[in-house]
Amino acid sequence: MPVICQLKSVRKDYPMGDLTVTALRDVSVEIHAGEFTVFSGPSGSGKSTALNLIGCLDRPSAGSVMLEGRDVATLGDEALGAVRARRIGFIFQSFNLIPVLTAYENVELALRLAGVKDGRDARVKKALNDVGLGEYLDRRPAQLSGGQQQRVAIARALVKQPAIVIADEPTANLDSTNGAAILAIMKEMNTRAGVTFLFSTHDPDVVAQARRIVTLHDGLLVNDTSRPRAS
Amino acid sequence: MWFLITLAFRNLFRNKFRTALSSVVVMVGVAIQIFGWGLVDGGDENVLRAASSTMTADVLIRPSAYPKDNLSWPLAESLVPPPSLLDAAAASGTLAPRLLFNARLVAGTEASRVLVVGYDPELDFKVFPRTHWAIDGTWPAEGQQQVVVGRALARLLDLAVGREIILEARSFQGALNAYTYTVSGVVHTDNSMFDNIGMWMPLALADTLVLTEGRRTHLALDVHDGDVAAVAVALDTAGFDAVTVREETADMLAVGDIRRRAVSFLVLIIMVIAATGIANTVVMAAYERVREVGTLMAFGMPRRGILQLFLIEGAVMGITAGGVGAVLGSAVNLYFSENGIDLSRQVGVAGSSMSMGSVLYTTFAWTPVLASVFFAIAVAVIASIYPARYAAGLVPADAVRAE
Numbered sequence: 001m002p003v004i005c006q007l008k009s010v011r012k013d014y015p016m017g018d019l020t021v022t023a024l025r026d027v028s029v030e031i032h033a034g035e036f037t038v039f040s041g042p043s044g045s046g047k048s049t050a051l052n053l054i055g056c057l058d059r060p061s062a063g064s065v066m067l068e069g070r071d072v073a074t075l076g077d078e079a080l081g082a083v084r085a086r087r088i089g090f091i092f093q094s095f096n097l098i099p100v101l102t103a104y105e106n107v108e109l110a111l112r113l114a115g116v117k118d119g120r121d122a123r124v125k126k127a128l129n130d131v132g133l134g135e136y137l138d139r140r141p142a143q144l145s146g147g148q149q150q151r152v153a154i155a156r157a158l159v160k161q162p163a164i165v166i167a168d169e170p171t172a173n174l175d176s177t178n179g180a181a182i183l184a185i186m187k188e189m190n191t192r193a194g195v196t197f198l199f200s201t202h203d204p205d206v207v208a209q210a211r212r213i214v215t216l217h218d219g220l221l222v223n224d225t226s227r228p229r230a231s
Numbered sequence: 232m233w234f235l236i237t238l239a240f241r242n243l244f245r246n247k248f249r250t251a252l253s254s255v256v257v258m259v260g261v262a263i264q265i266f267g268w269g270l271v272d273g274g275d276e277n278v279l280r281a282a283s284s285t286m287t288a289d290v291l292i293r294p295s296a297y298p299k300d301n302l303s304w305p306l307a308e309s310l311v312p313p314p315s316l317l318d319a320a321a322a323s324g325t326l327a328p329r330l331l332f333n334a335r336l337v338a339g340t341e342a343s344r345v346l347v348v349g350y351d352p353e354l355d356f357k358v359f360p361r362t363h364w365a366i367d368g369t370w371p372a373e374g375q376q377q378v379v380v381g382r383a384l385a386r387l388l389d390l391a392v393g394r395e396i397i398l399e400a401r402s403f404q405g406a407l408n409a410y411t412y413t414v415s416g417v418v419h420t421d422n423s424m425f426d427n428i429g430m431w432m433p434l435a436l437a438d439t440l441v442l443t444e445g446r447r448t449h450l451a452l453d454v455h456d457g458d459v460a461a462v463a464v465a466l467d468t469a470g471f472d473a474v475t476v477r478e479e480t481a482d483m484l485a486v487g488d489i490r491r492r493a494v495s496f497l498v499l500i501i502m503v504i505a506a507t508g509i510a511n512t513v514v515m516a517a518y519e520r521v522r523e524v525g526t527l528m529a530f531g532m533p534r535r536g537i538l539q540l541f542l543i544e545g546a547v548m549g550i551t552a553g554g555v556g557a558v559l560g561s562a563v564n565l566y567f568s569e570n571g572i573d574l575s576r577q578v579g580v581a582g583s584s585m586s587m588g589s590v591l592y593t594t595f596a597w598t599p600v601l602a603s604v605f606f607a608i609a610v611a612v613i614a615s616i617y618p619a620r621y622a623a624g625l626v627p628a629d630a631v632r633a634e
Contacts, residue, residue, distance in 0.1 A: 048632075052628040055529070057528075057529060057627045057628040057631065058626070058627075058628040077533070077534060078533050078534075081528065081531045081532070081533050081534075082531060084528075084529060084530065084531045085530060085531020085532075086531070090526075090529045090530065090631070092526070092631060092632075093632075094522070096522060096523070096525075096526040096529075096631060097526075098238075098523055098526065098527075099245070099523075100238065100241035100242055100244075100245060101238070101241075109527075109530065110530050112234060113527075113530045113531040113532055114531060156530075168631075168632075
C-alpha cells in the first residue's frame with residue numbers, strides 16, 4: 001500500500017523556561033494507506049507529539065513530515081490549516097464537539113471548513129447513518145450520551161474522506177461497552193472503506209485490534225511491530 | 232460568514248446572565264445617548280421657538296447701540312427707522328415694529344417692574360401669529376386703555392381680566408408718566424420671559440405713555456422668501472443691526488452645546504464601563520472555550536476565522552444591546568417629543584427674564600439613533616479585540632487537549 005504519511009528523522013523540542021525538553025528524538029516512521037496503527041508508550045513517551053506532527057497540529061524542530069508526498073513541516077499556518085481541513089480527520093479523547101451545534105451541524109462543520117459545498121447534506125446524513133445516529137441529527141452534544149458523542153466525532157472525522165484519521169485515546173472517556181462499540185465502528189470503517197487510522201492509546205482492547213504497533217519511549221521509537229491482516 | 236454569525240449568536244446565549252449583564256450597560260448607554268441628545272436638541276428648538284415666535288421672528292433689527300443682553304430695555308437708544316430700511320425690509324417680508332421699555336406696574340398695594348411691549352396690532356399678528364399662545368380674555372380693543380399681561384406676572388400680582396392697573400414709566404425725555412389701564416387679557420406665550428415680566432399694549436398707547444414720537448427699539452421681520460441669513464446681512468445698515476434668530480440666541484445655543492458635550496461625556500463613561508463588561512464577557516468566553524477553539528483549528532478554521540468569530544460575538548452583543556437601547560431611548564424620546572416636559576416650575580417664575588418655552592419637546596432624529604448604535608457596535612468590537620487575538624493565537628496542539 002502507498003505511504004500516506006512519513007516522519008523522517010524528526011526531533012521535537014519544547015522550550016520550558018531556560019530548559020529545552022526533547023519530546024521526540026530522531027523518529028522515522030512510515031504510515032501506509034489503510035493501516036490501523038497504534039502509537040503506544042507510557043505517558044511522556046512522545047506519542048501525542050508524534051500524532052500532533054502527523055496531524056499537522058504542530059511542526060517539528062528538525063526533520064520532515066511528509067503527508068501524501070508533500071513536506072508539510074515547511075508550510076505556514078494557513079496552508080497547514082488547509083491540509084488539516086481537507087486531508088486529516090481527528091477523533092479526540094473528550095469528543096470535542098461544539099456544544100452549540102447539533103450533531104448534524106458538528107459533522108457539517110468539517111465539510112464547511114474543508115470547503116465542500118456540493119452534496120453536503122447527503123454526505124452528513126450518510127456519515128451519521130454509518131455510525132448509527134441517523135435519528136439524532138438535531139440533538140446537541142449535551143443531549144447525547146458519551147458513546148453517541150464519540151460516534152458523532154467519528155462521523156465528523158470521516159465525512160470529508162480524509163487521507164488519515166488521527167484518534168487520540170478515543171475510548172479513554174467511555175465505558176467498556178461503548179468503547180468496544182466505538183472501536184468496532186472504526187475497525188469496520190478501516191476494513192470496509194480502507195480508512196487509515198492512527199491511534200494513540202493505553203487501551204489494551206485498541207492495541208489488540210491494531211495490526212501495527214509503534215512503541216515510543218522517552219521520545220525514541222523503540223519498537224514497530226506489524227501483525228498480518230486477519231482473513 | 233453567516234455560519235460564523237450563527238455560531239457567535241449561539242455562543243452568546245451559552246451564558247445568558249453574563250451576556251445580559253454586559254448588554255444592559257450598553258443598552259443604558261445607548262438609551263441615555265439618544266434621549267440625552269433628543270433632550271438637548273429639544274432644548275435648542277425650545278429656545279429658537281421661544282425667540283422666533285415672540286421676539287425675533289426670522290430677523291431682528293435693532294438700533295446698533297441697543298444692548299443685546301435682553302436684560303435692559305433703554306428707550307434712550309431707540310431710533311426712528313429710516314424709510315430706506317423699512318422699504319428694504321418690506322421687500323423681504325413682513326415687518327413688525329415694536330417698542331420695548333421698562334415700567335412699573337401698580338395694582339392696588341402691589342407693584343412690580345415689568346417689560347412693556349408696544350406692538351402694531353395689525354402687523355404684529357402677521358409676524359407673530361400667536362399660534363401656540365393662550366389668552367384668557369382678549370387682546371386690547373382699538374381706542375381702549377387696555378393691556379394684556381403675562382400669566383406668571385398676573386398670578387404674582389393677582390391680576391385678572393377687568394382689573395384696573397397703573398403703569399408708571401419714564402418718557403423718552405425722562406419725565407415720569409403714569410396712566411390707568413384695564414387688563415383685557417392674561418396671556419401665556421411660547422416665551423417664559425414675556426409670561427414672567429411681560430405686558431402688551433398697542434403702539435399707540437405706548438407712544439402716548441413714553442412719548443417716543445415714532446422711535447422704535449425692535450423691528451421683527453418675517454422673511455417670506457430667500458435665505459434668512461442673507462436677508463439679515465443685507466439689512467445690517469448704518470445705525471441698525473440685523474440678526475437672525477440663531478444669532479440672537481447664540482448664547483443659549485452655546486449652553487445647549489455644552490449640555491450636548493456633557494451628555495456625550497456621560498455616555499462615554501458608560502460605554503467605557505460597557506466595554507469593560509463586554510471585554511470581560513468575551514475574555515471569559517475565550518478562556519472557557521480553549522478546547523473548542525483548538526477543535527475548530529484542528530478542523531482547519533484559520534486564525535482569522537477564530538478572530539472573526541470572537542469579534543462577531545462582540546459585534547452581535549453590540550448590535551443586540553445597542554438595538555434594544557435604541558428602541559428604549561427612541562421610545563422615551565418619542566413620548567416626550569409628543570407630550571413634552573413641563574418646565575413651568577423652572578422657567579415660569581415671575582420676574583425671571585429666562586427666554587424659554589415652558590414646555591420642552593424632545594427632538595427625535597434618526598442620525599443620533601444610528602450614530603449611537605454604531606458607537607455601541609464599535610465599542611463592543613473594540614472590546615473584543617484582545618480576547619479575539621488571544622483565541623486566534625492559541626496553539627492548536629495544546630488547545631485541543633485543554634481541560
